[in-house]
Structures are given as structure tokens and as C-alpha cells.
Amino acid sequence: MSGPDPVTGHYARGGIAQTLLAAVRAELPEGETLGVAHLAPVDEFHIGGIEATRRFVPMLGLQEGMQVLDIGSGIGGTARFISQETGAQVTGIDLTPEFVAAAADLSAATGSGGRTRFVCAGALDLPFGDAGFDGAVTLHVAMNIADKAALYREAARVLRPGAVLGIYDVLAGPGAGAFVFPVPWAASRETSWLATPETTRSLLDAAGFAIVHEEDRHAPAMASLARMAARSGPQRPGLHLLIGEGYAERIAGLAANLAAHRCAPWEFVCVRR
Numbered sequence: 500m501s502g503p504d505p506v507t508g509h510y511a512r513g514g515i516a517q518t519l520l521a522a523v524r525a526e527l528p529e530g531e532t533l534g535v536a537h538l539a540p541v542d543e544f545h546i547g548g549i550e551a552t553r554r555f556v557p558m559l560g561l562q563e564g565m566q567v568l569d570i571g572s573g574i575g576g577t578a579r580f581i582s583q584e585t586g587a588q589v590t591g592i593d594l595t596p597e598f599v600a601a602a603a604d605l606s607a608a609t610g611s612g613g614r615t616r617f618v619c620a621g622a623l624d625l626p627f628g629d630a631g632f633d634g635a636v637t638l639h640v641a642m643n644i645a646d647k648a649a650l651y652r653e654a655a656r657v658l659r660p661g662a663v664l665g666i667y668d669v670l671a672g673p674g675a676g677a678f679v680f681p682v683p684w685a686a687s688r689e690t691s692w693l694a695t696p697e698t699t700r701s702l703l704d705a706a707g708f709a710i711v712h713e714e715d716r717h718a719p720a721m722a723s724l725a726r727m728a729a730r731s732g733p734q735r736p737g738l739h740l741l742i743g744e745g746y747a748e749r750i751a752g753l754a755a756n757l758a759a760h761r762c763a764p765w766e767f768v769c770v771r772r
């Protein structure tokens with residue numbers, strides 16, 4: 500018999516939406532209604548947070564009426580941002596049931612329930628037919644997935660020809676030395692698989708994608724981590740509320756690996772051929 504999935508075991512926690520909503524509502528100015536933007540400090544679970552999302556999403560040309568898939572949507576911050584900014588309908592899939600439930604609750608709490616939906620599913624076996632999406636994004640997910648050829652093949656299958664795939668993921672860097680654990684996405688190397696930019700390019704090509712933009716975001720990541728350290732703390736809503744126990748060690752691990760350039764966040768914008 501197989502044990503609990505080590506990836507979802509790493510992320511899962513109970514009462515996520517309630518914890519985050521309580522913290523964010525406590526800071527809400529009198530008379531203001533909770534909106535998508537208020538959740539940004541706690542629901543964008545990737546390096547650079549909302550600033551990275553705000554920079555990346557406009558590169559993708561997503562528009563009102565499009566069907567967009569967020570692969571590994573976490574608690575739904577990026578999906579809500581996309582639907583609010585572009586008018587697209589966004590479907591998020593994620594392996595961690597607690598994240599999927601929290602994503603739906605947070606969308607309902609911010610009035611985004613009609614434009615976003617969340618399904619518990621694995622990225623390697625998407626529960627959708629062929630060519631049904633006009634665009635897809637995946638932010639900080641591939642590092643949890645060993646079989647990236649299957650990940651990109653599945654993304655290509657559900658996208659129509661000409662559709663965009665936006666990837667913002669953590670790749671392997673040129674730095675020497677042993678990778679430090681824990682990091683925000685893994686407690687050990689058991690669930691961490693970083694591909695190099697070269698490997699990623701060739702996997703994307705083999706899956707049927709043409710890369711139209713790519714950028715190494717290592718330097719901005721270093722700066723954003725420094726800003727996060729200065730801003731975050733038990734007194735302010737932040738990712739520490741989502742990550743919970745071990746937050747400081749996981750961020751310290753990431754900072755050490757980034758400083759030694761053992762990893763780097765990287766953007767790719769691709770078009771399904």
C-alpha cells in the first residue's frame with residue numbers, strides 16, 4: 500500500500516482560508532469590501548509574489564472570454580488576478596485538496612466565484628479534453644514534478660493550436676555546492692526536481708511549444724527576497740501564514756540557494772504550435 504503523497508503532505512494544512520481571511524480582514528480599512536487585491540500578500544505562492552504576477556500576466560495576451568488553465572493553482576491567487584485583470588474564465592487545478600478547497604473559499608469571499616473554478620487533479624493527468632483552453636499558466640510547480648516531459652505534453656494536449664503557455668518556475672542554476680533543504684516547495688530532495696534552462700527548452704520544443712520570450716529572473720528574485728524579509732513578520736499578513744511551521748527555515752534555504760546561484764526563477768512565454 501502506498502503512503503500519503505509527499506508533495507501534498509508538504510503543502511497541506513487545515514483551515515487555510517479561515518486563517519488567511521481573518522488576518523487580511525483585520526487589516527481591511529473600515530468600510531472597505533474584501534477584494535482580490537487584498538489577498539495578494541498571502542495568496543501568491545511564488546518568488547516575487549504579486550509583483551511577479553503583475554509583471555508576467557500582461558505578457559500573455561489573455562483576454563475576456565478566453566478559457567485559461569492555471570496548472571498547480573495553489574490557493575488561487577494567480578487565477579483570481581488573471582480573471583480580474585483580463586476578464587478570462589480561469590480553471591485552476593492542483594494536487595493538494597486543502598489548497599483547492601481554500602482557493603474556492605477565497606474566490607467566494609472576494610466575489611470571484613463565478614469567474615474562477617478549482618479542481619483537484621494532477622498536472623500529468625488533466626481531467627479535460629483536447630484543445631479546450633485558449634491559454635495556460637503554471638507558476639512554481641514544475642520543481643515538484645519529476646516527469647516534466649509529461650507535464651508539458653499534457654499542457655500541449657489541452658491547449659488549442661496558437662494558445663499561449665506562460666511558465667514562471669524555479670530552474671537549476673550554475674552555482675556549486677549541495678542544494679540546501681528545506682525550501683518553500685520541498686523538505687528534501689525527495690520532492691524537488693529542478694531542470695536546467697537547456698533541458699526545459701528542449702522539453703518544451705518536444706512537447707510542441709515555440710518559445711517566444713524567456714528571462715532569467717535570478718537578480719530580481721534576490722531583491723524580492725530581501726524586501727520580503729523586511730516586510731514580513733507575525734504582525735502583517737504574509738506567506739508565513741500560508742506556509743506555517745518551518746517558514747523561516749524554508750525561506751532561509753531558498754535564500755542560501757539563490758545566493759549561491761544553485762537555482763533561479765525563470766519566465767517562459769510559449770505558443771502551442
Ligand SMILES: C[S@@+](CC[C@H](N)C(=O)[O-])C[C@H]1O[C@@H](n2cnc3c(N)ncnc32)[C@H](O)[C@@H]1O
Nearest residue numbers: 543544545571572573593594595621622638643
Ligand atoms: C509553490 S506552490 C505554487 C502555487 C501557485 N501556482 C502560486 O504561484 O501561488 C506549488 C503548487 O503546485 C502544486 N503541485 C505540485 N505538484 C503538482 C502536480 N503534479 N499536479 C498538480 N499540482 C501540483 C502543489 O500542490 C502546490 O499547490
